[in-house]
Amino acid sequence: MRNITTLKLCLSVASALILPFGAFGQGEQPPAAKPASHMESHIGNLTGHSEQGRELYFRYCWGCHGPHGDGNGENAPYLNILPRNFVAATFKCRSTPTGTLPTDEDLFNSVKRGFNFTNMPSWLALTDQERANLVAFIKTYSPRWVTEKAGTPITVPTEPKLTIESIKHGGELFQKLECWKCHGQEGRGDGPSASTLTDSNDQPIRPYNFTSDNRSKCGRTNQDLYKIFMTGLDGTPMPSFADVVKPEDAWDLVHYLRTLQYNNPSPELTLWESTPEGKAIVAAKQVKETSTGSGIKP
Amino acid sequence: MDVRGNGVNRSRFRLGTTLFGSVALLVVLLFACDSASAIPAFARKYGMPCSSCHEAWPKLSPFGQQFKDNGYQLGNDRDAPIFQSPAYWPIALRITPNWHMERNQNTVVDGPAGSDTQVTATVTTRGFDYTGMDLLTAGTLAKNFSFLLVPSSDETGAFHFESANVRFDNLFGSTWANIKVGKFELDNLLSEKRIVTLSANGGFYQNYHFQPWLAPNQPSPTYVFGLGDNQLGIEWMGHSKNDRTRVSASLLQGTDGNPDFQAGSGGAAGRAYEGYIAASQAFEVGSLGLQRVGGFAYFGQAPTYPQYTQGGAPIFGTGIGNKPYYRAGFIGMWYFKKLDVTTMYFYGHDNVFLATGTPSNLGTDGLPEGAHAPSWNGALIETHYTWSPQLILINRYELIRMKQQTLDTNPGDLGNVDALTFGFRYYPFINTRAGFAFHNEYSIVWNRKVQISPTTGLPIDLTSSSLFFGIDFAF
DSSP, rough: HHHHHHHHHHHHHHHHHHHHHHHHHHHSOOOOOEEEEEEEEEEETEEEEEHHHHHHHHTTHHHHHOOSSSOOOGGGOSSSOOOTTTTTTTTOSSSSSSBBBBBBHHHHHHHHHHHHHHSOOOTSSOOOOHHHHHHHHHGOOHHHHHOOOOOOOOOOOOOOOOOHHHHHHHHHHHHHTTTHHOOOOTTTOOOOTTGOOEEEEEEEEOOOOTTTOOBBBBBBHHHHHHHHHHHHHHSSSOOOTTTEEEEEEEEHHHHHHHHHOOOSSSHHHHHHHHHHHHHHHHHHHHOOOOOOSSSSOO | EEESSSSSHHHHHHHHHHHHHHHHHHHHHHHHOOOOOOOOHHHHHTTHHHHHHHHEEEEEEEEHHHHTTTTOSSSSSSGGGGGGGGTTTOEEEEEEEEEEEEEEEEEEEOOOOEEEEEEEEEEEEEEEEEEEEEEEHHHHHHHHTTEEEEEEEOOOOOEEHHHHHHHEOGGGTTTTTTEEEEEEEEOOOSSSTTOOSSTTTTSOHHHOOOOOOBBBBBBOOOOOOOOOOOOOEEEEEEEEETEEHHHHHHHETTTTSTTTOOGGSSSSSOHHHHHEEEEEEEEEEEEEEEEEEEEEEEEEEEEEEEEEEEEEEEOOTTTSSSSEEEEEEEEEEEEETTEEEEEEEEEEEEEEEHTTOGGGGGGGGGGGGTOOEEEEEEEEEEEEEEEEEEEEEEEEEEEEEEOOSEEEEEOTHHHHHHEEEEEEEEOSSOSSSSSEEEEEEEEEEEEEEEOTTTTOSEEEEEEEEEEEEEEEEOO
């Protein structure tokens, strides 16, 4: 009986000593951040306000992105590319380094441009102010906008002169960096790894098919292409190559990738086709005069 | 049917009772419905709520207008049918069960002694009813090949084709080159097919359909035309990528949209071609919204007599002796955040042969004495307060003022029109699958001096009003 009493006493003393530390330890943890109820966006001279953006969101956006901004709108189950989850605040199209939040202008441009090959249309018909308001509102869904600042946009150096050598070097990089593993040797998005890829939500995701169009998800200019592989597409298997590719090499890669878009005329494709080698390669890839005569594009 | 020569007090009482009832019904519905949507086929195709394309359906938003101008395409390479489930069928239905009351004051009716004597009375009809049905099919056949087919029935189930057209979009890769062929609505900024009022008096734009009276009791005798009517022909339309600038020009068959070269009930159909042009420009004004101004003009011609007849009846499509008529106007759509105001000035002119129903081969000697080419001015102001995507308040006032009467003997204000409409539409839910609205509306129209009093022999006004409670749904 005495041993039991001693044990209780020891446990009590131990508890008295440990609990305060435990409490102190808990007290040291910062309270979980909550999304801000009000946010602003700043795009040029425009200032967007989340209160006005909310009304627009519940007119235009909630069907896919959901009333809670988590990408679970009533239409989401029927989409093969899921709507963006604004709560996670992970965005593909950024001018900022991988892992950082995009700038307001990045989001503004995304809303304005839309995402090709997805159900997200271009909202060009809205006014600039309305788009700015929408950007402000979607920032109220995630605490990240409270605890973090947007990343610093990367510097896009001036595009060097287009040459055959640049295109060929870009092709070598395409092999060396193993871009083909996902995008395929012809850029059709059918590389050996393509069928295994998933995004951060464990949803199957298909690599970009360069032959389908000259509009990538994040824009159609060479600068947009440059930014894609120097910032990566967060939330997807497409990493940032900023640490392994020098800017001049990145431009060569851009030039080469344009030649894969052989259904869409570009200076790069024109130059590439001016060489016998390039002309033969492009001709071998193109699908012409199908039996239906309907001009099918692969 | 109530026929009362002097029922003003009872009418007012009943009107008040009905209004009170509608307000009470609204209150109940507002509280009974839980939360916050047309061609719902598009909503289903793209998974977007009706409110994306419609400020309050069927009224288009700028985004919806751009979608329409782009050939029912969002432009994200997911528009062609091959991207849809094979089970997807681009079809939607719209109909509106309703209760409505129509009241016509100064209606000439048989007197108590029978048909030998006539008196004027206020004729009121009311009860449960339903509208015609639109069967809306629209979409893309392939990328940049779109279509619209709208078999439409009247209340008896008799069908006609309200729209039937194919559109070639973005020719040569340009948003400025779009060609539409078939039967279609004119490129009216203030679309009558997307009107947000539904009653017998308020469900159309007076200015779009007005034709001058030849004399009291004698409507325009020769031809039928409505700027709001769908027309047969070919249209070129172009727009900037953001749809801020829009232009169109159409070559149209002069049959007011009727098939087989028939000109409706107006008389001889002709071989005439007509033209319509429209242009508008939108601009942003800070946080107020997107403002738009534009103009339009219709250059029509109609035959004045048939080249051939059979048993006295004209052979369709052989009308000759064409004489011109035209309509023109300016429109402004002004947005002040949730409040928007549409203003329109309208001008109309008919050739004197058309206005008097005189075959042109008779020459001016065949015209009635003191006959002139009639002309008139019109105006419209329509306001909407879009409280939310779920509730829109509507008000419209139209007026038409004759500038030149057809006959010197006519009263100066013969045919003048004043029309007032107000109401609201409440959408108890909005989703990406179907549209539903409680529609409540009152409309009153004053037609000046258009009929002859059987008792005094003098021209008197005809006043018509509608009270309408409808359940407007589309699926």
